[in-house]
Amino acid sequence: MLPIIIAGGVVVGGIAIIAALFEEEEKQASNWKSKQKTLNHSIYCHEKRLKKHIKKAKKKAAFYELNNKYYASVQGGNLLFKELAEATVSIDEVYKSIRCIKKAKSNLYFAIKKEKNYQKKKDMIQLLKIMPDKINNMYLDFYKMKDEKKCILNHLREINNMTHEFKLKIRDNTGRKGRDWFEQLELRKLERQILTFN
Amino acid sequence: MKSVGNNISAVNVMDFVNALNPMEYIDNIVNNILNYQEESKLIDAKLRELEIKTEFSHHKVDCLYKLEVKKIKESAKHYHDGLKVFSKELNAVSLDKNQVYKTLVILNEKLNDESISVEIRFGTVLTAIENLTSKLVDMSEINHIKLNMVFNLTMSELNRNSVVSLEYKFNKLIEE
Numbered sequence A: 001m002l003p004i005i006i007a008g009g010v011v012v013g014g015i016a017i018i019a020a021l022f023e024e025e026e027k028q029a030s031n032w033k034s035k036q037k038t039l040n041h042s043i044y045c046h047e048k049r050l051k052k053h054i055k056k057a058k059k060k061a062a063f064y065e066l067n068n069k070y071y072a073s074v075q076g077g078n079l080l081f082k083e084l085a086e087a088t089v090s091i092d093e094v095y096k097s098i099r100c101i102k103k104a105k106s107n108l109y110f111a112i113k114k115e116k117n118y119q120k121k122k123d124m125i126q127l128l129k130i131m132p133d134k135i136n137n138m139y140l141d142f143y144k145m146k147d148e149k150k151c152i153l154n155h156l157r158e159i160n161n162m163t164h165e166f167k168l169k170i171r172d173n174t175g176r177k178g179r180d181w182f183e184q185l186e187l188r189k190l191e192r193q194i195l196t197f198n
Numbered sequence B: 001m002k003s004v005g006n007n008i009s010a011v012n013v014m015d016f017v018n019a020l021n022p023m024e025y026i027d028n029i030v031n032n033i034l035n036y037q038e039e040s041k042l043i044d045a046k047l048r049e050l051e052i053k054t055e056f057s058h059h060k061v062d063c064l065y066k067l068e069v070k071k072i073k074e075s076a077k078h079y080h081d082g083l084k085v086f087s088k089e090l091n092a093v094s095l096d097k098n099q100v101y102k103t104l105v106i107l108n109e110k111l112n113d114e115s116i117s118v119e120i121r122f123g124t125v126l127t128a129i130e131n132l133t134s135k136l137v138d139m140s141e142i143n144h145i146k147l148n149m150v151f152n153l154t155m156s157e158l159n160r161n162s163v164v165s166l167e168y169k170f171n172k173l174i175e176e
Helices: A002-114 A118-173 A175-197 B002-020 B022-111 B118-158 B162-175
Strands: none
Touching: A002 A118, A002 A175, A002 B022, A002 B118, A002 B162, A118 A175, A118 B118, B022 B118, B022 B162
């Protein structure tokens, strides 16, 4: 009887141990599965966060760079614009001088007609003869300056086009910050226009 | 034929006995438990590694951004300094030009002033006008050269593309 009882006890004990182990196995398996899920989710979340961070940093850097370029372009343009105005004044001054010399030539012509003294008349004719050359030389200078002004104008146009492009790039490629900046800029421009108009 | 039949039946019996052997079953379960535990620990380690790696990546993104901003700032400073120098030089020329304009106005008046003798008007005054005009042309030429330099400086600043290199670095970071 005793061996049967012992055998029964061993069997029951064995079954209990196996059941406990089986339970533990299931627990560990579910734990592993949940950790695997957590890992996959973490990888996904981290990647998403990193991509978001990179996107944000890219936009911030793009805004910073484009903003700098915009103001660099504006300042370069302003300097060229100022010098363009200066070149216009210089050209005007040279043109005024040409007109004065032409007027003086015309006056000299009439003065020669009125002059009675032969020697003086001869001297004045000599002066009159060299006037066209002088006027031509001044015209050469005038056209040279005009060409230079044209070149400055072309440079200015190129820079202004780039300024405009940067402005649009800031609006379109740098997110909300860029759009806000663009709106503010346009608002300031409008305010200036109203003030100028008034 | 008979011996083969005997062998098969012996194998089947052994399998059956083995299947009944609880120790092997327990051994399998314990192995599985240990495997699961090991895998779990490995996942924990991977999670920690991922966190560290991600933190490092975020830090790297911040550093790259800061570095880029610093580069942009330095480049902008270089550009503005250059522009300032040119602006100063151009202003100095502009002041000289103003003097020339003023003198030219006076000389132009004198050129047509009938009270001054023809010799002086068409001699001294005209020569002075010519000299001043050629001086103005020279100054404009110098200005033109400087403005070309300003234009080139501005274009080099405007065509600098550092964000593209930053994008490349960021893309490399994502790949990692």
